Amino acid sequence: MPGCKRWGLWLTLVLLSGTVGALRAAPRYTVAVLGSLPGKTSTVAFGNHSINNAGQVVGHCNLGDLSSGLYGDWFSENVAFRWSKQSGIQALPLPPGAANASGYSLNDRGQIIGLAGSSYLDMQGVLWEGGTVHTFGPLSDDTTAYPQAINNRGQIAGVSALFVDETTLGRSRPVLWDKGQIHLLPMDGYSGGQANSINASGRIAGFLQTGDPADQLHAVPVVWDPHGTVQVLETLGGDFGFAWHLNDQGQVTGMASTAAGAIEMVLWAKGKILYRGSLGGAFACLWDINNQGQAVGEAYDPDGVDHAILVENGVMYDLNDLIPPGSGRVLTGAGGINERGQIVAGSIANGEFRTVLLTPKR
Numbered sequence: 001m002p003g004c005k006r007w008g009l010w011l012t013l014v015l016l017s018g019t020v021g022a023l024r025a026a027p028r029y030t031v032a033v034l035g036s037l038p039g040k041t042s043t044v045a046f047g048n049h050s051i052n053n054a055g056q057v058v059g060h061c062n063l064g065d066l067s068s069g070l071y072g073d074w075f076s077e078n079v080a081f082r083w084s085k086q087s088g089i090q091a092l093p094l095p096p097g098a099a100n101a102s103g104y105s106l107n108d109r110g111q112i113i114g115l116a117g118s119s120y121l122d123m124q125g126v127l128w129e130g131g132t133v134h135t136f137g138p139l140s141d142d143t144t145a146y147p148q149a150i151n152n153r154g155q156i157a158g159v160s161a162l163f164v165d166e167t168t169l170g171r172s173r174p175v176l177w178d179k180g181q182i183h184l185l186p187m188d189g190y191s192g193g194q195a196n197s198i199n200a201s202g203r204i205a206g207f208l209q210t211g212d213p214a215d216q217l218h219a220v221p222v223v224w225d226p227h228g229t230v231q232v233l234e235t236l237g238g239d240f241g242f243a244w245h246l247n248d249q250g251q252v253t254g255m256a257s258t259a260a261g262a263i264e265m266v267l268w269a270k271g272k273i274l275y276r277g278s279l280g281g282a283f284a285c286l287w288d289i290n291n292q293g294q295a296v297g298e299a300y301d302p303d304g305v306d307h308a309i310l311v312e313n314g315v316m317y318d319l320n321d322l323i324p325p326g327s328g329r330v331l332t333g334a335g336g337i338n339e340r341g342q343i344v345a346g347s348i349a350n351g352e353f354r355t356v357l358l359t360p361k362r
Contacts, residue, residue: 047104
């Protein structure tokens with residue numbers, strides 16, 4: 001389902017293309033731990049662009065832990081939050097009738113989107129704006145709304161899905177919510193898909209499925225222009241490619257599989273692969289990119305150890321090597337970066353999972 005992008009990472013010296021940065025560079029970032037809400041054990045901020053240019057962060061807190069899973073019980077434990085340097089971590093109000101909610105993305109106007117529901121069968125989109133809470137649903141013949149990203153115009157890209165039961169996906173389709181209306185994006189004969197990100201001009205990144213409507217592991221990465229024209233991006237010759245985020249210059253981040261079944265992180269420009277890389281493990285992806293072309297993501301090494309990464313000017317860095325040594329924290333996935341270069345990442349210390357904010361030293 002759309003929430004499947006929850007993997008960890010680590011950075012070793014294995015790279016299929018591109019350059020790996022020094023093992024230990026001078027610290028470039030300060031680290032702020034976002035903390036957690038009362039009664040919760042983990043803090044997760046891993047939506048598409050979960051940080052805005054003011055440094056505000058959104059996500060959710062729950063009872064997940066390292067043994068039972070960092071994301072806990074998605075439908076009974078999540079409390080959405082907004083964090084800022086001025087106010088710290090604060091719970092967002094629940095929609096009427098909802099028992100839980102998750103924050104996912106926000107824009108520079110402070111509009112926050114997320115989701116709420118007791119199962120995939122009744123999941124709805126949520127918009128927090130100016131102290132009010134609004135909900136929005138899927139297409140009329142679907143069961144589930146899954147918003148992914150919001151731009152500064154308030155346009156929301158995401159997914160309208162049909163679940164057969166509480167765990168079985170029947171289909172997913174890419175949609176745009178704009179001015180209170182939902183619009184199905186063109187699928188050009190493909191069986192289904194997902195819209196993952198939307199930039200300032202209304203261009204949308206995502207993927208379209210090539211096989212069964214319930215099968216998201218056979219897909220091509222795409223970009224929709226504001227008129228709905230579909231551009232299929234270059235692939236690595238494998239079964240799938242996913243585009244996750246795009247900046248205002250049209251650079252796109254994501255991942256793709258090779259003909260041999262390996263999964264690599266990918267950066268596209270003008271529809272072509274500009275950068276590809278792997279750490280030799282089971283998974284690698286670039287989740288977000290800013291307008292300076294700095295991309296953040298994650299990748300496994302052959303031993304399954306995971307760390308957060310930064311790709312900059314064709315060089316891959318382990319973000320653990322760019323923070324002050326001796327912090328006791330292991331960074332475990334970078335999901336967002338803003339125009340100031342601030343990075344949202346997961347971290348583990350003393351058995352607890354916390355989101356951290358990395359701020360460039362000046």
